[in-house]
Amino acid sequence: MPKVNVKVEVYPKYETKGDLSECVGRFRDWLLNKVIDLEVATGAPSPTVDPHVRVVLIGHSMGGIVAAETAIALSSERPIHGTTNPADDEANSKIAPPRPPTPNSLMFPYIQGVLAFDTPFLGVSPGVVAHGAEGHIATASAAVAQLSSLTSLWGGAKAADASRAAQKKPVAALPAPERKDKDGKAAGGDEAGWGKWGKIAMVAGAVSAVAASGAAAYYNREQIQQGWGWAASHMEFVGCLARKEELRRRVAYMVRLKKDLDVGFGNLYTRLGKAASSRTDSVVGTVLGNQRTFCVVPQRDAAGDWRPTVNDKATDEVTAHMSMFEPKENAAYEKMANDAKEMIAAWTRNDWYEGSADAIHP
Secondary structure: OOOEOOOOOOOOOOOOOOOHHHHHHHHHHHHHHHHHHHHHHHOOOOOOOOOOOEEEEEEEOHHHHHHHHHHHHHHHOOOOOOOOOHHHHHHHHOOOOOOOOOOOOOOOOEEEEEEEEOOOOOOEOHHHHHHHHHHOHHHHHHHHHHHHHOOOOOOOHHHHHHHHHHOOOOOOOOOOOOOEOOOOOEOOOOOOOOHHHHHHHHHOOHHHHHHHHHHHHHHOHHHHHHHHHHHHHHHHHHHHHHOHHHHHHHHHHHHHHHHHHOOEEEEEEEEEOOOOOOOOOOHHHHHHOOOOEOEOOOOOOOOOEEEEEEEOOOOOHHHHHHOOOOOOOOOOHHHHHHHHHHHHHHHHOOHHHHOOOOOOEO
């Protein structure tokens, strides 16, 4: 794109928790300040009528929803998020299809496109949960058998040690709250926090284990509350993924933006390849099929430009989702990068771009 200067701005790292609208508001304010600085530097006489700066928003996972919500807010002042009740949505959707608000061509900053990477615009694929649950059945069965073998306080110690050695760290587990003593200082060692009660639970018989776990829960009730608050805050942020009608309206509006204002909208989504079996011999594979993706992929309705990124190394959807930007873990990285480049270039080669022949704009 020789007629323009391309400048990359990276939004500071943030925790994906709390209210989605607040996150969108913070991002919008940050973006506004960045674009104003650039417009001032170019000497633009009227940025809202003839912007010298056009923006392509790029986000991974939930970041794609934040980007889409920002584009919607800037073009209509009517956000999609938080406007409906899930139960009402389902009822209303049977009466009439969602009607996006009319976009405003004088949006500022002017969004030229929204490019998402594995964003669940239509929800997380049922296979992510179903295949994961099926894979953990054997682990759960082994755990029950191990618990049954702990028949005494002393006799089960060796088995418990073996069980601990065999355990694997769960993927993307929520971090436990910091343990503190009665004076508010960080605590450590077997006698602090969960240590003492956890050890009893591991070596005791089934009845003793339940009693010890109950005692641990009581003495660590403040930690449990802290941990729940942390988890609930993050669940609040991703709660929009459970509101189906809201998801559909968001995608419908982005399609409307493309039609009315030529604002690009695309999603490069992950799909498992050679390393993951189709599992058609299992209950999950029979019901859901062998197209294993992290996000629900549109089948009939218009939803923008969606392109698959096939990961032949990942064995599950979550791993593919989290490693899509790591070339060593994603052999399709170069193709994905080229697809992204082509999409952005196509969205931006328009009348605004062609009119930039006499001046270099950022």
